[in-house]
Amino acid sequence: MAYITKTEEYPARQVKVAQFAKALSHPARIAIIEHLHQYGECFCGDIVDELPLAQASVSQHLKELKDAGLVEAIEMPPKVKYRVHRENWKIAKDYFCHFFDEN
Amino acid sequence: MAYITKTEEYPARQVKVAQFAKALSHPARIAIIEHLHQYGECFCGDIVDELPLAQASVSQHLKELKDAGLVEAIEMPPKVKYRVHRENWKIAKDYFCHFFDEN
DNA sequence: ATTGTTTATCGCAAATGTACGATAGATATT
DNA sequence: AATATCTATCGTACATTTGCGATAAACAAT
Numbered sequence: 001m002a003y004i005t006k007t008e009e010y011p012a013r014q015v016k017v018a019q020f021a022k023a024l025s026h027p028a029r030i031a032i033i034e035h036l037h038q039y040g041e042c043f044c045g046d047i048v049d050e051l052p053l054a055q056a057s058v059s060q061h062l063k064e065l066k067d068a069g070l071v072e073a074i075e076m077p078p079k080v081k082y083r084v085h086r087e088n089w090k091i092a093k094d095y096f097c098h099f100f101d102e103n
Numbered sequence: 104m105a106y107i108t109k110t111e112e113y114p115a116r117q118v119k120v121a122q123f124a125k126a127l128s129h130p131a132r133i134a135i136i137e138h139l140h141q142y143g144e145c146f147c148g149d150i151v152d153e154l155p156l157a158q159a160s161v162s163q164h165l166k167e168l169k170d171a172g173l174v175e176a177i178e179m180p181p182k183v184k185y186r187v188h189r190e191n192w193k194i195a196k197d198y199f200c201h202f203f204d205e206n
Numbered sequence: 207a208t209t210g211t212t213t214a215t216c217g218c219a220a221a222t223g224t225a226c227g228a229t230a231g232a233t234a235t236t
Numbered sequence: 237a238a239t240a241t242c243t244a245t246c247g248t249a250c251a252t253t254t255g256c257g258a259t260a261a262a263c264a265a266t
Contacts, residue, residue, distance in 0.1 A: 009155040010130035014137070022128035026224085027113035027121040030202070034117070037205070044243060052112040057225050059244055064223095077233050078242040093203040099133070100196040102140070108224070129254085147213060160255055162214055167253095180263045181212040 017099050020092045023068035028053060028061050033070065033084065041074075041083035120202050123195045126171035131156060131164050136187065139174065144186035146179075 007015045024030060028051055035050055036042065048058045062082060065071040069088040074081040110118045127133060131154055138153055139145065151161045165185060168174040172191040177184040 006155065007130060010134060014130045014133040017133050018128055018130040021124045021133075025121055025125035025128045027108070027110060027117045028224095030117040030120050030124075031113060034202075034205075045241095048243095052109065053224095054226055055243075056227075056245085060224080063244080078231090078240095080243060096199050096203060099137075100199060102137075131254095148211095151213095156254095157256055158213075159215080159257075163254080166214080178262095181210095181261095183213060 013095070017095050019068060020070070020095060023065055023070055026061065028058075029065055032058075032061060032065060036071065036082060036084050041081050043076075043079045043081055045079070047082070116198070120198050122171060123173075123198060126168060126173055129164065131161075132168055135161075135164060135168060136173065139185060139187050144177075144184050146182045146184055148182070150185070 010018075024033070031051060032047055035047060039046075044055075044059065044062065047062070048055050051058055053061075062071065062073075066073060069085055070092060071082055072085040074083070113121075127136070134154060135150055138150060142149075147158075147162065147165065150165070151158050154161055156164075165174065165176075169176060172188055173195060174185055175188040177186070
């Protein structure tokens with residue numbers, strides 16, 4: 001209990017960078033982001049067809065990207081269209097550019 | 104067994120980006136990198152003093168950064184000096200810049 | 207030789223991540 | 237109303253990560 005990461009003990013900026021990095025820390029999620037960028041937007045099913053994963057797993061990865069703010073979902077029942085969340089993508093980009101440039 | 108991530112099913116570049124992202128996916132490791140950049144190089148003990156973690160945990164995070172190639176260790180018994188691995192840092196930076204710029 | 211200093215590693219516990227099948231919910235189509 | 241399609245979520249299994257104390261290893265200082 002006492003040893004779980006206490007994010008409040010780190011500067012908010014460091015926590016943010018780490019959070020974005022975590023969202024990008026799986027090849028499937030990199031692949032999803034790149035696919036979305038390439039095609040602008042696409043249905044969940046399209047991504048399932050692209051990846052070597054079951055539908056449930058893809059859905060889970062999409063949720064993580066969505067929770068991190070990097071992706072947004074547009075309901076088009078019964079389908080769901082996904083695309084990169086532009087503003088947040090810019091924010092993430094700025095965090096990483098700053099992190100790598102200062103360093 | 105059948106469900107662990109098969110990195111060979113993803114393009115090498117996507118795997119690389121994900122690996123670097125993983126190495127940067129914890130605030131302590133972001134803090135370590137920034138501290139090393141700020142001070143050029145420093146002893147393990149200096150980093151232990153900076154972070155809200157036990158010595159064993161810091162050592163573990165340093166190992167992960169070292170395994171990812173982002174950091175290198177210089178033995179100065181009984182101390183160990185750490186610094187950012189410049190070439191690999193550049194490589195990581197290029198991966199991320201490319202990833203964010205293309206996207 | 208003994209002691210102190212520094213860091214890596216071992217062993218453990220708890221939390222989190224990854225993957226899947228099954229199923230539920232929502233809405234089109236028939 | 238019944239059926240088909242699509243996606244999210246539940247439950248489960250196993251792997252990995254995170255954290256710590258204890259200890260080992262390597263050397264310096266006494």
